[in-house]
Structures are given as C-alpha cells and as structure tokens.
Amino acid sequence: MCEANAYLKEGEEETLFMESVDVIEPYGNGLKLIDIFGKQKFLRARIKDMTLLNHRILLEPIPNSEEVSHAFSCS
Amino acid sequence: MCEANAYLKEGEEETLFMESVDVIEPYGNGLKLIDIFGKQKFLRARIKDMTLLNHRILLEPIPNSEEVSHAFSCS
Numbered sequence: 001m002c003e004a005n006a007y008l009k010e011g012e013e014e015t016l017f018m019e020s021v022d023v024i025e026p027y028g029n030g031l032k033l034i035d036i037f038g039k040q041k042f043l044r045a046r047i048k049d050m051t052l053l054n055h056r057i058l059l060e061p062i063p064n065s066e067e068v069s070h071a072f073s074c075s
Numbered sequence: 076m077c078e079a080n081a082y083l084k085e086g087e088e089e090t091l092f093m094e095s096v097d098v099i100e101p102y103g104n105g106l107k108l109i110d111i112f113g114k115q116k117f118l119r120a121r122i123k124d125m126t127l128l129n130h131r132i133l134l135e136p137i138p139n140s141e142e143v144s145h146a147f148s149c150s
Contacts, residue, residue, distance in 0.1 A: 002077035002127050024125045036128065047122065050099045052077050053111065 003036050004055040009048060014058070017043065021057060030062065078111050079130040084123060089133065092118065096132060105137065 006024075008017040018041050023034040030044035045059040078095040093116050098109040105119035120134040 002079075002130060004077075004127055022126060022128045024122070024127075026121070026123070046101070047099065048101070051097060052079055052099075052127065053097045055077060 001036070002052070002055070004050070004052065004057050006033055006057040006059055008043070008045065009058055009060045017041070017059060024057070031059070076111070077127070077130070079125075079127065079132050081108055081132040081134055083118070083120065084133055084135045092116070092134060099132070106134070 001020075003020040003022050005016060006018045006021045007014045018033050018035055020036045021033050022036045023032075024047070025032045027042055030042060031046065033041045033043075035041075043059070043061075045061050047057065048060040049058040050056070076095075078097050080091060081093045081096045081099075082089045083092040093108050093110055095111045096108050097111045098107075099122070100107045102117055105117060106121065108116045108118075110116075118134070118136075120136050122132065123135040124133040125131070
C-alpha cells in the first residue's frame with residue numbers, strides 16, 4: 001500500500017496531521033486530504049515537500065496575510 | 076515501491092510528464108519533480124489531483140497571466 005502520512009510544519013515543529021493519506025486535492029484556499037478509509041480533512045495549507053518512497057507529505061500553513069492578494073480570485 | 080507517474084493536463088488531454096516520481100517540491104513559480112533515479116524536472120504547474128494508491132499525480136500548467144496578478148485570473 002502506498003498511502004502516506006501527512007505532517008504539518010509549524011515553525012520548527014512537525015506534527016502528524018493525517019495518517020494513511022490516499023488523495024490530495026486543492027480545495028478552496030487550501031487542501032483536501034482523503035485517507036484510505038475515506039475520511040476527509042481540510043486545512044489551509046500547501047504542500048511544502050513530498051517524498052513518496054518515504055510515505056511522507058509535509059504541509060505548511062498558508063499565512064492569513066496571503067488572503068488579501070487572492071481577494072479577487074474567482075473561486 | 077511507491078513512486079507515482081506524473082501527468083500533465085492541458086485542456087482535455089493528459090500526457091505523461093514523468094514516470095516513477097519520488098519527490099515533489101515547490102520550486103520558483105512551479106514544481107520540481109525528482110524520479111527514483113535522481114533525475115530532476117521543473118515545470119510551471121501545480122498539483123491538480125493526486126491519488127497515491129493509484130500512483131498517479133495530475134499536474135496542470137499555471138497560466139502566464141497569473142504571474143502579473145491574481146486579481147484578474149478568472150479562467
């Protein structure tokens with residue numbers, strides 16, 4: 001099985017956000033993750049790094065300040 | 076092995092961009108992909124969808140117009 005674990009990097013800390021992730025898609029201002037059991041999680045973050053052979057996805061939060069510049073996007 | 080194939084979606088067409096991808100990272104205005112042999116490719120694209128169990132990464136090009144401003148990109 002080739003699912004991966006998603007970690008969220010906040011400052012220097014990395015915390016496990018979701019295990020056994022299968023699907024990752026952009027969703028609104030962030031990402032939607034779906035695990036192998038079909039459970040969904042949303043978060044305001046982007047992919048910082050991903051190594052599939054290590055089953056590891058590293059996410060980083062999107063700062064609120066970036067919301068302003070996207071204020072006119074059509075989503 | 077849990078590498079994936081990366082496809083590039085242009086319009087309705089999907090073409091194989093890189094096989095056996097291990098690492099994906101943001102790079103400049105796009106992404107850097109590294110395959111299991113260490114070969115690197117860069118492209119101006121973002122992740123549209125990814126299903127790890129299917130070993131499939133779908134990329135979509137970033138329109139040039141987005142470089143100027145996010146304010147008017149309504150495509």
